[in-house]
Amino acid sequence: MQSDEILTAALEAEAADAKVDATRLYRRIQEARVNPPRRRIGMLMEVAVAATLLVFAGGLLLGRSIAPRPAAKPPLVEQSPIPEGPVDVQPEVEPPIEVPPSTGQITDKNPPPIDPGSSAQYLEAPTAHYENATLGFALDYPTLFEAPSESGTDPVQVVLPFGWGDLTVNQEPPPGDFSLSVLTTKAFDAMRQEHQRYMPVEFGTRELNGREVGYFSYTYISAAAFFTREVYLIPVEDRLYRVTCGTHPGSRVPWAESKPICDKITASLTFDGAEPNAEAAATTPGLVDYEPWGLQLQYPQSFGLPEITAGLIYLQLSDWGELTIERHPSTSASAEVLVAEGVKQIEGQPRHVIIEQGVRKLAGREAGYYSYSAVSAAAGFSKEVYLLPVNDHLFRITCGSVSGSRTPWNEAKPICDQILSTLNIAE
Amino acid sequence: MQQLQQGDGTAFEPLYERYIDQAVRVAYLITRSQEAAEDVVQETFVQVLRRITTLRDPENFRSWFYAILHNTARKSLRKGRGWLLLPFTLNRKEEIDHVEPLPEEAVAHLDEVAQLRRVLRLLPDSHRIPLILRYYAGLSEAQIAEAIGVPAGTVKSRLHHARQKLLDLLEANPMPTGGISHAER
Numbered sequence A: 001m002q003s004d005e006i007l008t009a010a011l012e013a014e015a016a017d018a019k020v021d022a023t024r025l026y027r028r029i030q031e032a033r034v035n036p037p038r039r040r041i042g043m044l045m046e047v048a049v050a051a052t053l054l055v056f057a058g059g060l061l062l063g064r065s066i067a068p069r070p071a072a073k074p075p076l077v078e079q080s081p082i083p084e085g086p087v088d089v090q091p092e093v094e095p096p097i098e099v100p101p102s103t104g105q106i107t108d109k110n111p112p113p114i115d116p117g118s119s120a121q122y123l124e125a126p127t128a129h130y131e132n133a134t135l136g137f138a139l140d141y142p143t144l145f146e147a148p149s150e151s152g153t154d155p156v157q158v159v160l161p162f163g164w165g166d167l168t169v170n171q172e173p174p175p176g177d178f179s180l181s182v183l184t185t186k187a188f189d190a191m192r193q194e195h196q197r198y199m200p201v202e203f204g205t206r207e208l209n210g211r212e213v214g215y216f217s218y219t220y221i222s223a224a225a226f227f228t229r230e231v232y233l234i235p236v237e238d239r240l241y242r243v244t245c246g247t248h249p250g251s252r253v254p255w256a257e258s259k260p261i262c263d264k265i266t267a268s269l270t271f272d273g274a275e276p277n278a279e280a281a282a283t284t285p286g287l288v289d290y291e292p293w294g295l296q297l298q299y300p301q302s303f304g305l306p307e308i309t310a311g312l313i314y315l316q317l318s319d320w321g322e323l324t325i326e327r328h329p330s331t332s333a334s335a336e337v338l339v340a341e342g343v344k345q346i347e348g349q350p351r352h353v354i355i356e357q358g359v360r361k362l363a364g365r366e367a368g369y370y371s372y373s374a375v376s377a378a379a380g381f382s383k384e385v386y387l388l389p390v391n392d393h394l395f396r397i398t399c400g401s402v403s404g405s406r407t408p409w410n411e412a413k414p415i416c417d418q419i420l421s422t423l424n425i426a427e
Numbered sequence B: 001m002q003q004l005q006q007g008d009g010t011a012f013e014p015l016y017e018r019y020i021d022q023a024v025r026v027a028y029l030i031t032r033s034q035e036a037a038e039d040v041v042q043e044t045f046v047q048v049l050r051r052i053t054t055l056r057d058p059e060n061f062r063s064w065f066y067a068i069l070h071n072t073a074r075k076s077l078r079k080g081r082g083w084l085l086l087p088f089t090l091n092r093k094e095e096i097d098h099v100e101p102l103p104e105e106a107v108a109h110l111d112e113v114a115q116l117r118r119v120l121r122l123l124p125d126s127h128r129i130p131l132i133l134r135y136y137a138g139l140s141e142a143q144i145a146e147a148i149g150v151p152a153g154t155v156k157s158r159l160h161h162a163r164q165k166l167l168d169l170l171e172a173n174p175m176p177t178g179g180i181s182h183a184e185r
Helices: A004-015 A022-033 A038-061 A073-078 A120-124 A180-194 A255-266 A335-347 A409-420 B009-031 B034-054 B058-078 B104-120 B125-136 B141-148 B152-172
Strands: A127-132 A137-142 A149-151 A157-161 A165-172 A198-208 A211-221 A226-236 A239-247 A285-290 A295-300 A307-309 A312-317 A321-329 A352-362 A365-374 A381-390 A393-401
Touching: A004 B009, A004 B104, A004 B125, A022 A180, A022 B009, A022 B034, A120 A255, A137 A157, A137 A165, A137 A255, A165 A255, A180 A198, A180 A211, A180 A226, A180 B034, A198 A226, A226 A255, A239 A255, A285 A312, A295 A312, A295 A321, A295 A409, A307 B058, A307 B141, A312 A409, A312 B034, A321 A409, A321 B034, A335 A352, A335 A365, A335 A381, A352 A381, A365 A409, A381 A409, A393 A409, B009 B034, B009 B058, B009 B125, B034 B058, B058 B125, B058 B141, B104 B152, B125 B141, B125 B152, B141 B152
Parallel strands: none
Antiparallel strands: A127 A137, A149 A157, A157 A165, A165 A239, A198 A211, A211 A226, A226 A239, A285 A295, A307 A312, A312 A321, A321 A393, A352 A365, A365 A381, A381 A393
């Protein structure tokens, strides 16, 4: 039994039970990476709305025959940041129209389906306040709509019917430690597995009322019906809310009309508990106290737990940035020389631009300093590097945004400054 | 690696292909859940892509990769995700009856493997994970130290104690009578 071979064989036998679907995982990873900035989301939404309108207009011209037009579909898919995946449309099989995840009932009290261009009346209508103690949230809704109602017991969901669509709020299982992008990917995956004709429009994370939330929207187009829905995944403390808003199958209300109404209501959403975790303005700071290096650092707890391995302290700054601290043996080179070397290395890389360089104070000592940006059409980031000599060691501290986040340096820099102002390294 | 660090996304695919199979299996061994293992591996590769520019020495990629995977898997375990201690049934007589008897030596080997599988699950994470990284992922003690963030001496001692603990567990939890099902392989 003591032999390594048998130990390895036992682990191999156990590991053989795992299934490896490399293609599916690859797609999940690519989707989770995608984190389009809000500006890009806006642009994509415009494209998607335009495409939906095009289909809708075509449908009006052709009566009830709104066939999925090859010309209308590609913009939705091609402009989406989601890579090609198994969201295959199979026109040979007409699946039944899905009942949306809500009541979906049109009652007499509800307004009639709106005509294109008529959403203004709902946007301008007086609003009523609705609070739900069971789920712990509140929202304002146009009084032209029937009041929201609870349905189900476990889980409870609240539905605000529009007549042609609805907004639904329910609570998901606790998010655990997984990042918002993973949670969003899982929800998005589940939606795509639900129906092959659901076509993704947008996917990523965005800000909603000061909170970072997961977001995706999807559309369904067939000869019989089409609809568009958007889903927000909203983490609040240890809870995760799912807010779905959009049109019903068969309502034929264009997304361009329904979306502003969804936006108005979702903008009014508030939740019991903590205030929005406005990034660095976060609550009680966490503390890194790494005795082997004599290092202490405070960080906003909303950024998650730092990871400490033998040679590196790593702190992820939400989804947009990171801070790393490495300790190396000291060199005889002066701070100026070290900075010059670092700058030279950066300048040697394509599309990298130095922003600043010089000597700065950090943790009460003089440190070499430079900051730089990497600029490209696909991804960009900015970072600053401190080279801090302490006794026999040189600490290399890097803080800034990560590739693809597109967070402007003037937004990232104050957060790096705030965290690094708490750095203390013992003599 | 350098290409990936300079933002060349096409360099990711070969790296992914090289690591995905073992990553899923190691994550599965740690979390004991297919779903949790997939979540862990997804998060690990996303983090790899995000942080690749922080990797100073590409030679250390392997231990750096497993450091991320280990941290992610530990988070998953802390939340109780995928912590399924399924009963390990060894006595499926009806299946034994339908297979050709193996040579005595091979049966003895299978017997040992099956017993080890059973008691491996009883080890605490602090001992089980170094064993997985050493004897399944094939990491050196130094690489494991990097991956789990403890000194190399601690890894050596944990491996030693893990093996000792396995022996103790085998003695305390003898194999149920009736032999082993060949189907367990």
